[in-house]
Structures are given as structure tokens and as C-alpha cells.
Amino acid sequence: MKDNSFTKLPKAKRPTKKYKHSTEREKALKAFQKARKLQETNILGYGRCWTCGKEVHISQADGGHGIPRNHVATELEPSNCHLQCRECNRMYYGRRATFMDRIADVYGISEVNRLENMDRAYNGSEDALMCLSFEDQQSILQERTASYYHDQYVKWNKVVKELEKRNG
Numbered sequence: 001m002k003d004n005s006f007t008k009l010p011k012a013k014r015p016t017k018k019y020k021h022s023t024e025r026e027k028a029l030k031a032f033q034k035a036r037k038l039q040e041t042n043i044l045g046y047g048r049c050w051t052c053g054k055e056v057h058i059s060q061a062d063g064g065h066g067i068p069r070n071h072v073a074t075e076l077e078p079s080n081c082h083l084q085c086r087e088c089n090r091m092y093y094g095r096r097a098t099f100m101d102r103i104a105d106v107y108g109i110s111e112v113n114r115l116e117n118m119d120r121a122y123n124g125s126e127d128a129l130m131c132l133s134f135e136d137q138q139s140i141l142q143e144r145t146a147s148y149y150h151d152q153y154v155k156w157n158k159v160v161k162e163l164e165k166r167n168g
Contacts, residue, residue, distance in 0.1 A: 019146035028149040031156035032076050033063025038163035040083040045167070050082035050102055051095040064089040066099035067115055073122030073140055074115050076152055079107050 037058050041047035045058040064084030069075040080103070088095050104112045114136065120128035121140045129137055142148065 019150045021146040021149065024146045024149035024153060025144075028152040028156065029069060029075060031153050031160055033081060035156045035159040035163060036063045036078060036081045037061055037083045038160060038167070041167075043167045047083045049085040049088055051084055051088045051092075051098045054085050056083070056085045058083075060086060062086055062089040064094050064099065066094070066096060066103055067119050068094065068096075071119045071122070072144055073118040076156075077115060077118070079103060079111050080115050 037047070040050075041058050041061075046055055047058065047061065048054070049056055049061070050064060061083050062085075063081050065075065066080050066082075067074045069081075074080045082099075082102075084094065084099075100112055103115070114132070117125075117128040117131045118136060118140060121132060121137075129140060132140065
């Protein structure tokens with residue numbers, strides 16, 4: 001007599017998706033900057049450079065950062081990223097002083113202080129960390145993993161899709 005029974009093996013666990021940190025970070029930053037540029041342009045794709053005021057088409061603009069994007073703590077902060085003409089962002093290194101003055105004019109000096117404290121806190125300043133809100137402290141203390149950047153990419157890519165739909 002032939003035995004047709006078999007031992008049922010446990011279902012194999014599906015491996016979790018592995019994300020490469022640098023790739024996910026770049027994708028998140030690209031989606032974030034595109035969203036910020038779309039938020040600052042009209043339906044024809046034109047907006048004003050944050051630092052010089054020149055009208056520029058989105059295809060000829062960057063998502064410039066007042067505190068450079070290599071400063072991880074503020075790289076995905078909306079108040080730190082605005083549409084800039086390529087001349088200001090690339091040839092004049094973002095015109096940081098003018099950029100930060102505009103942040104102070106539009107959002108208030110407290111926002112400039114907040115961004116600078118976030119940057120200092122991320123780099124280890126306890127004093128700067130204590131000046132931040134609980135939410136900002138949590139943001140600073142959150143580990144920037146590939147998975148974190150993937151989640152940011154999904155979030156900002158959704159914003160991009162909504163804005164592109166709005167603009168037709």
C-alpha cells in the first residue's frame with residue numbers, strides 16, 4: 001500500500017523588501033522637491049524664484065534648500081525647500097542668506113530658528129534639541145533608514161500625483 005500522505009511544511013515567510021538607503025533617500029528627495037516646486041507654480045507651470053523673484057518654468061527650476069539638503073534634519077522640511085531658478089541655486093549656491101531672509105519674512109524668524117535648531121540638534125546639540133517642540137524632537141531622533149526614506153517617497157509621490165492631476 002502506497003502512503004499518499006505528506007508532511008505539510010510551514011508556509012515560507014515572504015522576505016521583507018530590502019531598500020537601498022542611498023537610492024531611497026534620492027527618490028524621496030526628488031519627489032519632495034518636485035512636490036514643493038509644483039506647489040509654488042501656476043497651472044501653466046510657472047512660478048517665481050524664492051530668492052531673486054524671476055519668473056521661471058518648473059522645467060528650468062530647482063527645489064532649493066535654505067539649509068542645504070545634505071543637512072539631514074531639514075532636508076524634507078517644506079519651509080526649507082522652495083522653487084529656485086537654477087542660476088540662484090547652482091551658480092550662487094542657493095543664495096542662503098537671501099533664502100533665510102525670505103523664510104523669516106514669510107514664516108517668521110521663529111521658523112528660521114526652528115530650522116537652525118533642528119540642524120544643530122541632529123548634529124548633537126542638547127541645547128538646540130531642548131528648544132524644539134516634542135514633534136520636532138521626535139523627528140530629529142528618528143533613525144533615517146532606507147525604509148523611512150521609502151515611506152517619505154510614497155508620501156511625497158502621492159502629493160506630486162495629486163498636484164499633477166490638479167494642473168491637468
